[in-house]
Amino acid sequence: MRHLMSPLDFSVAELAELLDLAIDIEKDPSRYRSVCVGKKLATCFYEPSTRTRLSFESAMLNLGGNILGFSSADSSSAAKGESVADTIRVISCYADICAIRHPKEGASLVASQKSSIPVINAGDGGHQHPTQTLTDLLTIYSLKGRLDNLRIGLCGDLKFGRTVHSLIHALIRYPGIRFIMISPEELKIPSNLKEDVLDPGHIAYAETDRLEDAIGDLDILYMTRVQRERFFNEEDYLRMKDFYILDKTKLEQAREDMLVMHPLPRVNEISVEVDDDPRAVYFKQAQYGVYVRMALIIRLLQEAGNELQLPPKEDKNA
Ligand code: CP
Numbered sequence: 001m002r003h004l005m006s007p008l009d010f011s012v013a014e015l016a017e018l019l020d021l022a023i024d025i026e027k028d029p030s031r032y033r034s035v036c037v038g039k040k041l042a043t044c045f046y047e048p049s050t051r052t053r054l055s056f057e058s059a060m061l062n063l064g065g066n067i068l069g070f071s072s073a074d075s076s077s078a079a080k081g082e083s084v085a086d087t088i089r090v091i092s093c094y095a096d097i098c099a100i101r102h103p104k105e106g107a108s109l110v111a112s113q114k115s116s117i118p119v120i121n122a123g124d125g126g127h128q129h130p131t132q133t134l135t136d137l138l139t140i141y142s143l144k145g146r147l148d149n150l151r152i153g154l155c156g157d158l159k160f161g162r163t164v165h166s167l168i169h170a171l172i173r174y175p176g177i178r179f180i181m182i183s184p185e186e187l188k189i190p191s192n193l194k195e196d197v198l199d200p201g202h203i204a205y206a207e208t209d210r211l212e213d214a215i216g217d218l219d220i221l222y223m224t225r226v227q228r229e230r231f232f233n234e235e236d237y238l239r240m241k242d243f244y245i246l247d248k249t250k251l252e253q254a255r256e257d258m259l260v261m262h263p264l265p266r267v268n269e270i271s272v273e274v275d276d277d278p279r280a281v282y283f284k285q286a287q288y289g290v291y292v293r294m295a296l297i298i299r300l301l302q303e304a305g306n307e308l309q310l311p312p313k314e315d316k317n318a
Contacts (some may be wrong), residue, residue: 001112001115001116001117001118001304002118002300002304003112003115003118003120003121003300004118004119004121004130004131004296004300005108005109005112005121005128005130006128007128007130007133007137007166007167007170008169008173012174015134015137015170018292018295019137019138019292019295021295021298021299022138022292022294022295023138023141023142023291024313025291025294025295026142026291029062029291031311032294032298032311033062034063035063035064035298035310036065036301037064037065039063039066039096039097039301040060040065040066040067040068040094040096041057041060041065041066041069041096041098041297042067042069042095042097042098042099043056043067043069043070043098043099044069044087044088044098044099044100044101045070045071045072045100046076046078046100046101046103046107047072047101047123048072049071049122050264050265051263051289052099052101052122052123052129052132052289053071053099053101053122055289055293056120056122056131056293056297059290059293059294059296060297062290062294063294063297065096065297068094068095084100084102084107085110085111085113085114087111088100088111088112088114088115088119089114091115092115092117096117096301096306097119097120097300097304098111098115098117098118098120099131100120100121100122102123102125103124103125104125105126105127106127107124108120108122109121109124117304118301120296120300123162125162126162126165127162127165128169129162129166129263130166131289131293131296132162132163132166132167132263132289133163133166133167133170134292134296135263135285135286135288135289135293136163136170136222137171138291138292139261139281139284139285140220140261142288143281143284144219144220144259147171147174148176149176149177150171150174150176150177150178150219151178151217151218151219151220152177152178152179152220153179153180153214153215153220153222154167154168154179154180154181154182154183154189154222154224155183155214155222155223155224155246156182156183156224156225156226156244157225157227157240158181158183158187158188158189159188159189159190160187160227161227163224165190165193168189168193168198169197172197172198172201172203177203177204178203178205179203179204179206180214180217180218181205181206181207181208182207182208182210182214182244183207184209184240184243186240187226187240187243188207211244212250212253215251215258216254216255218255218258219257219259220258220259221259221260223244223261223262223266223269223282224262224263224269225262225265225266225269226240226267226269228241241268242268242269245268245271246270246271246274247271247273247274248271248273248277251274251277251279254279256279257279259279260274260279260281260282261281262285263285264285266282270282
């Protein structure tokens with residue numbers, strides 16, 4: 001049984017195939033509207049979500065399938081003390097594939113070990129968020145035309161930000177990637193990520209706490225929210241929440257072709273006046289999330305032995 005726990009679960013070649021499928025879907029999603037007729041996706045969300053849960057549901061509905069699930073621990077039997085392991089064994093009786101979000105790191109891995117259907121990690125604590133990474137890769141590939149030779153600024157909460165951790169893991173597999181880590185001292189990238197991932201891979205990176213100093217040199221600025229829910233201390237959160245605010249003035253120093261990305265939700269870290277700038281692609285990014293999740297559902301269902309009728313691929317030269 002193939003699951004998705006981390007962006008590294010797919011090889012670079014498999015990822016390229018998945019992104020190609022997502023790009024084909026984007027061209028005309030209606031061609032895929034019957035691919036999953038009769039199939040069911042369960043969304044088991046123990047933590048709040050707008051984009052991930054609804055884009056998964058939208059993806060399955062676009063494919064002609066059905067959806068079921070819960071959107072908070074309180075509305076499931078987790079509130080009565082049921083374990084994730086027991087829950088997934090039951091969900092396996094009701095659905096063909098499951099996306100799970102949980103505040104505890106490793107919860108989706110536990111689910112995958114007890115599941116008889118494909119399980120997708122839709123975010124586990126501060127650990128990984130692989131489908132956000134697939135969304136980010138599709139956005140970069142579609143709008144920049146490549147995944148290599150990019151200078152990427154990661155800005156905000158680099159300590160707890162699971163989207164950033166997943167994105168780093170995924171991007172270091174491409175040549176010529178350079179990261180500029182922009183964060184306050186307290187929210188710096190975890191040292192184990194540097195020691196176990198960046199340093200052994202000889203990945204170029206620099207660290208600064210000043211967005212102004214870095215922005216002019218970037219191909220991509222990946223903004224993140226300072227996450228109130230990851231802080232033990234409200235005082236620390238309040239001190240850091242507005243550390244970075246990208247506004248029009250700061251954006252003036254950026255290159256004309258730089259992309260501003262954000263996994264969303266945003267709070268104050270990107271001023272709404274930036275939304276109309278053509279470089280601001282975070283809402284387009286959320287749309288790409290539907291196409292890549294459609295591709296992922298198709299691939300995992302196929303690998304689980306489901307026979308799906310795919311439309312013929314569009315001719316790239318047509
Ligand atoms: N990007 C993301 O994970 O958003 P949600 O928390 O709304 O799912």
